[in-house]
Amino acid sequence: MYDLTVIIPTFKEESNIGTIIESVDAVFSRNSITGEILIVDDNSPDRTIEQVRELQKTKPHLSLVVRTDDPGLSQSVVEGFRRARSDIFLVMDADLSHPPALLPVMLAEIRAGNDLVIGSRYMEGGGIKKWPLKRRIISMGATFLGRLLFPEIHDPVSGFFAVKRSVVEHAPLRPRGYKILLEVLGKGTWQKAKEIPFEFVDRATGSSKLGGRTIIEYAEQVIDNARFSWNHHECIVWQEWVKLFRFGAVGLSGIIVNEGVLIYLKGYVQFSLPVASIIAIELSIMSNFILNDTWTFKTEQQHAMPHWWQRLLSFQVVSIGGAAINFIILNALAAFAGIDYRIANLLGILVAFAWNFWVNRRVTWKKSE
Numbered sequence: 001m002y003d004l005t006v007i008i009p010t011f012k013e014e015s016n017i018g019t020i021i022e023s024v025d026a027v028f029s030r031n032s033i034t035g036e037i038l039i040v041d042d043n044s045p046d047r048t049i050e051q052v053r054e055l056q057k058t059k060p061h062l063s064l065v066v067r068t069d070d071p072g073l074s075q076s077v078v079e080g081f082r083r084a085r086s087d088i089f090l091v092m093d094a095d096l097s098h099p100p101a102l103l104p105v106m107l108a109e110i111r112a113g114n115d116l117v118i119g120s121r122y123m124e125g126g127g128i129k130k131w132p133l134k135r136r137i138i139s140m141g142a143t144f145l146g147r148l149l150f151p152e153i154h155d156p157v158s159g160f161f162a163v164k165r166s167v168v169e170h171a172p173l174r175p176r177g178y179k180i181l182l183e184v185l186g187k188g189t190w191q192k193a194k195e196i197p198f199e200f201v202d203r204a205t206g207s208s209k210l211g212g213r214t215i216i217e218y219a220e221q222v223i224d225n226a227r228f229s230w231n232h233h234e235c236i237v238w239q240e241w242v243k244l245f246r247f248g249a250v251g252l253s254g255i256i257v258n259e260g261v262l263i264y265l266k267g268y269v270q271f272s273l274p275v276a277s278i279i280a281i282e283l284s285i286m287s288n289f290i291l292n293d294t295w296t297f298k299t300e301q302q303h304a305m306p307h308w309w310q311r312l313l314s315f316q317v318v319s320i321g322g323a324a325i326n327f328i329i330l331n332a333l334a335a336f337a338g339i340d341y342r343i344a345n346l347l348g349i350l351v352a353f354a355w356n357f358w359v360n361r362r363v364t365w366k367k368s369e
Contacts (some may be wrong), residue, residue, distance in 0.1 A: 092186030125197030
């Protein structure tokens, strides 16, 4: 049994394959890791397979799987999960964009109790080198969509990660495209994940496999993960849906508080409308904060977080921002686009709601790193 299986999916990587295998092997030797290197190739027409077979003569821990059906990076990784001879898998690219030096760090974090360890380009200390603007924009867009499902993960589309066998062993993975991590996060059995920053370096040789079809497949994958969660309430994505529903319910209760206080203060206590309105708005914000803090985001209280007054201040600021967004959209659509003010107001409310949930989820009730 090996300590670790490094799974490297390949297709036409003859210019990189020898270097990446030797680099991983050197890390194993320096850190006394009993590791397996598993190359899963999509029947490359170049010399990739030939080079691996030549290296196998002197490296008994080097394995090769050649796939001839259903080609694809994600499919190759899943095949690697099935063929690996250890209980810890580490997935990395063959093009030297992922640093082998981080292998022992990621292995140690798995052994420390994490189910997943992710090499992150988008957290402090991480980055991307030598990437054209087009790829940066596509990657940032993909990351944004992924973080809608997994807001605690900075880089849910990273191709560099380690995972326990138990996370994926019984997961109904339906791999497509290049973002296998999103599939593992959405359908795997895990609770604790750790991210490690690294600097992504674009391939020096060979060509990128990114194309228009890849973007479409990724969008389909995001939708599939969201749909999967509706029938599998144990998964992480469903927990996010629950928070969204609760946040919406709290928002509706805030409307009732606002309306009730306004009617009481204006109609019975005879406060002026501006004063009654300000008090009603503030009490509804306070009510919303208390309910969200003790109900919607109750599980976040198990982690180190900002002090309650800091959360309250943040919630106040975000709520004011949401109100401003609602106001701007209502007036802009009604005055300049000719849209009925009632419809314009509903659109403003929807955008403001999305703003309030997203920012509060990411800032007000953000778990500590």
